Amino acid sequence: QDSAPDGPPKIGMTFQEMNNPYFVSMREALMEAAKTIGSEVVVTDAGHDVAKQISDVEDMLQQDIDILLLNPTDSAGIESAVRMAKDRGVIVVAVDANANGPVDSFVGSKNRDAGYMSCKYLGEALNGEGEVAILDGIPVVPILQRVEGCKAALDEFDGITLVDTQNGRQDRSVALGVTENMIQAHPNLAGIFSVNDGGAMGALAAIQGSGKDIKLTSVDGAPEAVDAIANGGPFIETTAQFPRDQVRVGLGMALAQYWGAQVVPSEIPIDVRVVDSENAEDFAW
Amino acid sequence: MSHDTTTETSGSLLKSITRSPLILPLVGLVIVSIAMGFASDNFFSLDNILNILRQQSIIGILAIGMTFVILTGGIDLSVGAVMALAGTIGAGIMVNMGMPAEIGLLGMIAVGVLFGLFNGFLTAWGKMPAIIVTLATMLIARGLGLVYSGGYPISGMPGWISWFGVGRLGGIPVPIIIMLVLYALAWVILQRTSFGRHVYAIGGNETAAHLSGVNVKRVKLMVFAISGFTAAMAAIVLSGRLMSGQPGAGVAFELDAIAMVVLGGAAISGGRGLILGTLIGAVLLGIINNGLNLIGINPYLQDVIKGLIILLAIYISRERR
């Protein structure tokens, strides 16, 4: 790492899932950025399976990548892959979720903040009272942090009670059924926080189907969610993350090191931003 | 099967139910309903009952095709993925290609039936075991859906498509009506046509059916095509509910569909089972999901309880196998 190597680096990125617009747009941004520097990119999809993700990293190491952008499906589980990559002198940057072990940098959203902001918004929209439910997701750290943040925000409202937490698996069709049941179970339900926009879209369909006045907030800023918010209706807010920026910054950190930078920030938190009917029109990932 | 037809010939539907293999699934349904009713006040509201039926409509429709396939002694693991693929391509036709929505719906049906025919062809003419064929086509369908859509959901369908998902006809949600009509159709096919008898015959004894002149290959082709068709119908309802094509929808739906069929009293080895049983199984599973939600059980525990209830139900009805 003393002297700058010649030629563009070979980049590998492993995603926790690609069945989600969030990561798909992240991948697009990566591809565009890599093209501008003439790098070859290998992308893999772990499908939420850490063991597969480790294998994916091993395969990429076989291809002699120089930079590994890691979007871990589980922070602890991926550690051995991080170590393997470091042993081979590969620069490792964690994106969106952190990884244990000697990662060079971590670029990620403030997930706890995201949960907090969404639920704060929800609580205020409900004027600080009413029954609220959480539509949970896959048990991974970022999601768990959003729930934590949400609960912290809800605790600040004396008049709000958290009456139910169910798992919509971040899947639109599953979330739809689960939300319908929640609405049945709690006739006075006034608000729902979904841990991501995929689940929120399902919840939105359920709320609209029930004809009830239930307010919905979420996290992500996915195009469909932003559209729905712009159109008005039950979906009032999503706390947007910036997947494209995350990967751009992550790649930047890695390149800096690749070109010889000795000191790079070990953690670069990317802010999240409230998107509501006010600013939805202008927002896009 | 034999019981059913026996009594039906000589008596009313009611009589046939009380003496038929449906009795156990029905008893299970009643017991679970009563338990849920005690545990949650909302359970017995008309609203909630319609809610349960509507939620089950998608997998309930998949379970119709699954019943045909299982009755012949096969299995179809691809239904969830085919449903997702059909819905995605249908949405793509409407949104990306800008064609009329009707063409999109026809496209969904075409995708479903074609995949079904592919499964049936490989099973019947390729002489390969259904479980492996449909495991492979599940991967293929899932992958194709993601490739086609680039992983993004495809939204922007014409608004009236939502009628299939959230519309009502005479106060009854459309998905429920679609499901019930398909069940009625399936009942007629299975109980009142020679094709239906041949489905049962193949599941009962394939060699004997073949040697006595039943066109086993064609029947197998047909049952998979039917399963593909019901996957497409499920895709239509799903599109109406989600107003988008979701390449990732329906993961593990095949397992719920199989559970419905066997909860309804069908033998997984084929030859025995009633389509009405599957309907009961669908409602039963819906009640379990809904009830556990209503009671507010920890979502992780819900799977455990669901597993135990399936075991119990199969254990109780096992004597008939």
Next chain:
Amino acid sequence: MSHDTTTETSGSLLKSITRSPLILPLVGLVIVSIAMGFASDNFFSLDNILNILRQQSIIGILAIGMTFVILTGGIDLSVGAVMALAGTIGAGIMVNMGMPAEIGLLGMIAVGVLFGLFNGFLTAWGKMPAIIVTLATMLIARGLGLVYSGGYPISGMPGWISWFGVGRLGGIPVPIIIMLVLYALAWVILQRTSFGRHVYAIGGNETAAHLSGVNVKRVKLMVFAISGFTAAMAAIVLSGRLMSGQPGAGVAFELDAIAMVVLGGAAISGGRGLILGTLIGAVLLGIINNGLNLIGINPYLQDVIKGLIILLAIYISRERR
């Protein structure tokens, strides 16, 4: 099976392989390897070969138990979930309960074997179809793991556990050694003990085996216990690789394990198949996954190609069924 035994009596292992049902899986392996070798320079490096074997070790180990179960004509859908549960509880014993890691490892084995016995008991004594029993226990195991851990992975195992996942013995990764030892053990059991014969006999004709005095129930209990045991061994390797208990690990691993068994030439209906075939199937699937990654195929397309290769492989070897 019979082929194998035939030739083995009269000749060497080598001879037995060339004349045995292994020949087709082997040919498939060679063809796919050559194709991948052309497509990627790195493919044939020793490093990459060890890499492939290490990657496949976990599901490859699951496939051992799956082979036993499939040979008797059953199926075990619970292996992935049981592996996750065993790993989670084992990690919990080490981390949350602060017990020595050895106890944790024993705990994993206990969980695996107990679940296996539960599956076997329900199948053999409960007379319920294996596919349904293990579908239900899959739900149960998955749910229990999540309930136990609250959904969080459990990390903080003693460092030496990683030896099982990333250690090396004489230059060879430990997971590979564990896998090969288990395969060798399975080979001895299946080919050289009366229990092994009974496994094949039950898959060949259960009634006949019963009439001949084979204790069918006990053998069925045992094969599921073996499957639970190999799930636990897979959990140990997984723990070594992940250094944590992952309640959500192993989703759909059962499907890959089944694919390995049938790619190895076993009949899904039981009675025919060799454990060496499963090993070849495991390597074959590993090469497909690794090769598609190395070539840099779009991840969505990988599933499609994998599905097509499975279909092709099964189609070619179908004559033997």
Next chain:
Amino acid sequence: MLQMTDIRKSFGPIEVLHGVDLEVRAGEVHALLGENGAGKSTMMKILCGIVSADQGSIRIDGKQHDFSHYDEAIAAGIGIVFQEFSLIPYLTAVENIFLAREMTTRLGLLDRKAMRRRAADVLGRLGVDVPLDRPIADLSVAQQQFVEIAKALALDARILVLDEPTATLTPGEVEHLFAVMRELRQQGVAIVFISHHLEEIFEICDRITVLRDGEYVGTRETAGIGIDELIEMMVGRRLEASFPEKPRAQPDAEVVVDARTVQLRKNGPVSRFQLRRGEILGFAGLVGSGRTETALSLLGAYPAAKVDASINGVDKAPASPSEALARGIGLLPESRKEQGLITSFSILQNISLNNYGKYETLKLFIDLKSELDHTRKAMKAVRVKAPSAHAACDTLSGGNQQKVVIARWLNHDTPILIFDEPTRGIDVGAKAEIYQLMRDLTADGYAIIMISSELPEVIGMADRVCVFRSGAIVATLEAGDITSEKIMTQATTGELNYVA
């Protein structure tokens, strides 16, 4: 040596054994006789612990036993050859013979050499040549039967039960078996022998116990009883001569099947034959001589190398049984349970299985009433004994099951029928009924191919006989030429034809 007293057994609500006694001495061959469904096999399954009796006692050498598993019976010195095949198709002969009692080395591993030696030894005693290392599925039916017998002999049992072991054997093979039985008798083994071939009973058995409908009728010395008396004990009445009279030959009757070439295997021998309206064409030959395969080839159910035939005027061999059905040719398969019946179906569903065309309204929906009427008619025509058309088929006796399959074809009005071993495992009474039925059918203009391994049946029923050897027809015998000598000569030495 063996005493079974007052054995009672019910399956569900139906009692099938109403207090049966059986007493067998050391060193005797004891016949157990009775019509189909009399309860013979059930008695034997109770003896070896596979079925448990509801009541009654089993004593061996005066000692009370109550086996709950076959292993316990084996430990007590009992060995049995089951009526149903109990072999594993993919295992070899050696593996099958030692299944569940494998020999092991001190390490607990299989002692494959010792087992092979012992298996060769036992099969040698039976005087048959059976490949030891091939999967059982590759062997001929007779070879399989001998493996079955060897499996029981290898137990060195003191009480040996043989439940219809000869049904698939040729006379020569039966003689080998009898020689072994005599030798065992010398050694003091008690043998229970079940067979529907009365001449075999008289040849080998010392005493006979007769059952009728689950009732114990009596036990007699073979020496002191005649065949007529025996039949009367079995069926409760005297039987008229069992074969109906043959009609006059009609050589110019219409040819409904003209099989110009049937070649089962590439480069194998070639058959040709014709079937005429109103006749019964016998297919005779040793077991495994290719009769069934030839018949299946005609239906498109066997991948023969070449089939060139015209059926019912259509000059193209059918490609599948469903096509064959459309040409008007149907098969009564040799194995009822595996190939004929859908056991989960009712009688009605089995009979109407392949001819819904008759009952469909709008060419689509089954007219249930018409279906029931037709079924009842067909059942009456073949005299199926059953509580109702809706009775489940697995509750019927073998003979009645066979009649249900025949009724299926009668209902279909298929003018050409192939009856493969129509009376295998069927009792004398039912046999006579089936013979009469076949004659009635030919009188109505049906044409029948009858495959049979029982020479008397072939001679008594067939108008013409095709004799098979090694996969093809070697001779077609007519009228006076149909004698057992001529058939056996052709079946063993007939000349094969290799060109079409």
